[in-house]
Amino acid sequence: MNAPDRPTDARATHSDPPLLFSPMRLRSLTARNRVVVSPMCQYASTEGGPTDFHLVHLGQFALGGAAIVFSEETAIEERGRKTWHCAGIYDDRHIPAYRRLTEFLSAHGAIAAIQIGHSGRKGAISPPWQRYRPLSPEDALAGEPPWPIVSSSALPDSPQAQTPHSLSTREIETLIGHWREAAQRALQAGYRILEVHSAHGYLLHQFLSPIANQRRDGYGGDLAGRMRLTLEVIEAVRAVWPDELPLFLRVSAVDGSNGRWTMDDTVALARAAYERGVDVVTTSSGGIHGPGTAAPVARVPGYHVPYAERVRCEVPGLHTLAVGLITEPAHAEEILQRGQADLIGLARELLWNPHWPAHAAQALGAPDHLDLxxxxxxxxxxxxxxxxxxxxxxxxxxxxxxxxxxxxxxxxG
Ligand SMILES: Cc1cc2nc3c(=O)[nH]c(=O)nc-3n(C[C@H](O)[C@H](O)[C@H](O)COP(=O)(O)O)c2cc1C
Structure with missing residues (x-):
């Protein structure tokens, strides 16, 4: 399947109106500006499904003027959650509650987007404020027992963590079916952008990185073998995700400390993903060792921008989304003007100020900033x-x- 050409407006050089507040075409969709709410796990789901909290939490970003509002990483199967309170879309009964969210977001001018994923060997843990501790018999007494987890190889995430079961090829086939079904449910729930989460040391990253993947079959070994599962997942979801709707992919451009997944590997993956119909790659980093919040690159403003820029340069036609400590409107605008990325993702800054887009539009002198x-x-x-x-x-x-x-x-009045 061919991906559509990148719209020329992403390369505009004039600055009136600011590029950050210029609409962007993504297949059949038009984003009202370039501000994207990056996925943020809230550990507030009930049996995988969203609650009123999610409606208010995500709804505030649509009211604040963001163009694309991502729901957090949402598990494609029950055991693919990290904690008992993580989001999931592994059952048809989840659909109505997600539809309530997407209808609200669309009614307020935002495009509803969802990131689907699987924790793999990072499953059965506690939330960040309990330091992602593996669940224990004490948790079981409190009604939250650990569950069996899976990965590419039977290698635990840390010495304290549970050893995962290494998926057989037949189990991988079943798993790909779960990705496909999750995409179908997301569509039924009214989402219009789907992102495959292949970053932060979760299951797909556990196949990409030789640190976690020591398989000797067709899903391991060389780069092609390690990329195979991510690419098969992309093919499976693209087959059910309508042609007119965009597909995003999130990658860790480089592994955690002592990582062995490199930027060259990321470019190869991005190129193969683009050929299979991925429209936007979000370049994040790290996570293959320890918590997803471990920092493999120095946390300076725009710390992932060089990765987004390189992918954008080396895979013509593919869009990139830059995320990571982008908090200043002028900085966001500069990233776009310099052609380093096509979209700007914000996470923590929006938790602090959900109306950031309207404030940024005013700061950049965009006309009608209050209309956001x-x-x-x-x-x-x-x-x-x-x-x-x-x-x-x-x-x-x-x-x-x-x-x-x-x-x-x-x-x-
Ligand atoms: C509360 C919180 C939850 C997050 N959950 C996810 C997630 O579900 N999926 C994901 O890919 N990244 C997740 N991230 C990473 C963010 O999407 C983002 O890439 C990162 O925070 C850097 O952007 P920032 O500096 O604007 O916060 C999360 C970050 C935060 C702060």
């Missing part, structure tokens, strides 16, 4: 801006010449 917010916010905030402008002018003028704020703007 609901009308019931924007109309009032426009009045408030008038009042503040008049007040500032009054403060700058001699007392006799100044108008009072009430002359030009109302602040209630």
């Amino acid at each position: 917010l609901p009308r019931g916010y924007g109309w009032w905030l426009a009045r408030r801006e008038d009042i503040r402008r008049v007040t500032a002018q009054a403060a700058a003028q001699p007392a006799s010449a100044a108008a009072t704020p009430g002359d030009t703007a109302s602040d209630g």
Whole structure:
């Protein structure tokens, strides 16, 4: 299946309006700007399904003006969750609750996106605030027992972790079917962008990296063997994900410390993924050793941008999404203007300020920045801006010449 050409607008060189607030075409979809809410696990699901918390949590980002709002990593099978409270889409009964989320996001101008994944040997653990500790008999007494986990090889994630079962080729076939079914459920639930999670040391990354994958069959060994499962998953989901809808892939561009998955490998994977219909690659990093939050590259602003740039340069036609400590509007705009990425992902900054897109649009001088917010916010905030402008002018003028704020703007109704 051919991926569509990259739209030329992604290469625009003029800066009016800012590229960050220019629409972007992705297959049949038009993102209203380039701000993407990066997937963020919340450990707040009930039996895999989303709750009212997710509606409010994700909904706030749509109200804040983001173009694409990702639901967190969502497990394609029950044992592929990390914790008992991780999200899943492994049962048809999950569909209605996800549909409620997607309808809200779409009604507020955002594209509903979902990342699907499988924890593999990083499953059966506790949440981050309990340091991802492997579940134990004490957890079982509290009703949350460990469950058997799987991986490419029978190698534990850490000395304390459970040893995973090494998947047989027949089990891999079944597993690919679960990826396909999860994609179908996501579509039925109203998602319009699907991302395959192949990063952060989770199951697909456990096949990619020789650190975790010591198989001697066709799913291990050389680069082609280690990439095989990720590529077969892409083919399986692309076969059921409509042609007119975009498919994203998240990779760890490099492994964790002492990693053996390199940037050259990432470029090869991105090229093969593009040939199979992936539209956007998100370049993250790390996770093959220890927690997904372990830092293989220095955490400076835009720490993953060079990876996104290299993939974008070396795989013409493929879009990239840059994520990782991008917090300043001017920085986000510069990444786009320099052609280092096509989309900008934010995670923690949006937890701090869910209205970041509207604030960034104002900072970059985008026209109608308040239109990114609901009308019931924007109309009032426009009045408030008038009042503040008049007040500032009054403060700058001699007392006799100044108008009072009430002359030009109302602040209630
Ligand atoms: C609370 C939280 C949960 C996260 N969960 C996921 C996840 O489900 N899938 C994923 O690929 N990355 C996940 N990440 C990584 C983010 O998507 C993002 O790549 C990373 O935080 C760097 O971006 P930032 O500096 O803007 O936070 C998570 C990050 C945070 C802070």
